[in-house]
Amino acid sequence: MPPDPRPRRSVRADGTPQRADPARWPDVARLPTASPARTAVAAHLVGGALKRLSLDVGDRTAPEAGTTRRPDITIHDPDAFYLRIGRDGLIGFGESYMAGEWDSDDLPGLLTVLATHVDDLVPAPLRGLRALWVSARPGRDRNTRRGARENIHRHYDLSNDLFASFLDPTLSYSSAVFTGFPARFEDLPAAQHRKIDRLLDLAHVTDGTELLEIGTGWGELALRAAARGARVTTLTLSAEQAELARARIDDAGFGERVDVRLCDYRDVEGRYDAVVSVEMIEAVGAEFWPSYFAALRGALHPGGRVALQAITMGHQQMLNTAATHTWISKYVFPGGLIPSRRAITEHAAAAGLRTESDLGFAEHYAQTLRLWRERFTASRGTVADLGFDTVFQRLWEFYLAYSEAGFRSRYLDVRQIVLTDGTLR
Incomplete structure (x- = not known):
């Protein structure tokens, strides 16, 4: 898949969209290259994990009376979200947030749930393949x-x-x-x-x-x-x-x-x-x-x-x-x-x-x-x-x-x- 040439939109403090500066934020301003297969695997694994955990996915409505609101995640651009994760794993997850492609009303709560279950996000048989999707630290x-x-x-x-x-x-x-x-x-x-x-x-x-x-x-x-x-x-x-x-x-x-x-x-x-x-x-x-x-x-x-x-x-x-x-x-x-x-x-x-x-x-x-x-x-x-x-x-x-x-x-x-x-x- 070739890089998406469209500048990605971030979000201003007032909620209005803003173009990410490609000179300052090259990996946020444009989508990375990733195979459809990797993107599909990311959507299956990550999407499934989000649904299994104690999270409200795509739901920012008020909780029912007598219940406690759970941490939420609202994905505004699923294609971009899963493409970035499929290409760059957790780096892509963070860059997707920087780009305004997802949000949460309780960001630390959401990330706490993910950190608590970090070993459960990828099925055990696939954890040995970690080296295939993580990048090595740059020598610089x-x-x-x-x-x-x-x-x-x-x-x-x-x-x-x-x-x-x-x-x-x-x-x-x-x-x-x-x-x-x-x-x-x-x-x-x-x-x-x-x-x-x-x-x-x-x-x-x-x-x-x-x-x-x-x-x-x-x-x-x-x-x-x-x-x-x-x-x-x-x-x-x-x-x-x-x-x-x-x-x-x-x-x-x-x-x-x-x-x-x-x-x-x-x-x-x-x-x-x-x-x-x-x-x-x-x-x-x-x-x-x-x-x-x-x-x-x-x-x-x-x-x-x-x-x-x-x-x-x-x-x-x-x-x-x-x-x-x-x-x-x-x-x-x-x-x-x-x-x-x-x-x-x-x-x-x-x-x-x-x-x-x-x-x-x-x-x-x-x-x-x-x-x-x-x-x-x-x-x-x-x-x-x-x-x-x-x-x-x-x-x-x-x-x-x-x-x-x-x-x-x-x-x-x-x-x-x-x-x-x-x-x-």
Whole structure:
């Protein structure tokens, strides 16, 4: 089947159609090439799975009295929807949403159902044929020193104002720790500080501590550590993050205590009493995990402590994902891979680090993502004014809902892990 030459329609925030820009979104603007057989198989398998699951397919009517509305999916263009999935699997599923070919009144609920039953979507006899319809990760996304800079630039240098449109005033882009559920957006700053303070406590950061942070973000952890009296060296590859982090740190009066460096973790120099790294390992890539843990070990004084916050997934799921080009790796985090707890433990041990504690709190990330998603959705006008079109907005709504579903379903977890070299101070 030749590519469909017609530009695909996305949907504006007000519900009116919009053409996807083929220069900016080539794989959304035009339908891919796929054989009729693959499209028919996708329609049979996916269509059948949607009907078997606890979903309302193509039904946005109000539920009957006394019943609860189930997550729904309304497919506006079935031909395009199944063609994309037949050609590109889950990448096609996400691109179809970006193109406005399907919708849901409860996107995270829908994706949670799918994540919970991900192993049931394809019949067991056909799972061994997975390699026939998934794509390998492109070599250009490898996290070499140059590749890592480019990959970080593609996500974190989009716009500080974009991130500020949905993050709380601490500009923390990682899971918070709440005291109760459901959480409100007003709870986020305190919950983010609770998360940071817990990590600093785990790393034994106090007055006089020499602290290395790998992954600056927008500087909130460095600020909290400096307020304790620590001297902080913090590393980032994002020029936009570094600029704003320095400004925030200077405004708080901690410029002399915090050194923000545009630096790869592989180039770190010196030794520190403690190392903290928050949701950084996911951007490293499996190929470079030995280098990452070697850098952690090499940066520690004897008896020092490493406190990590890391998203994790099951080990077999990680192995499958490592060999696959996914929608997330294509559009959100190029070169990234979520590790398993086993991978972290084994790579840490190989570098001479021992796991001292390991605490998970997936439900807190689901709440964090829900609040970000709601804030992002409410800020569509601001996002549009920043120059991000409707396809981008649907991409990010899907990304935030997709991530929330991962934690809701427990397909993903988030953990705070303490590593030491086994010596006492």
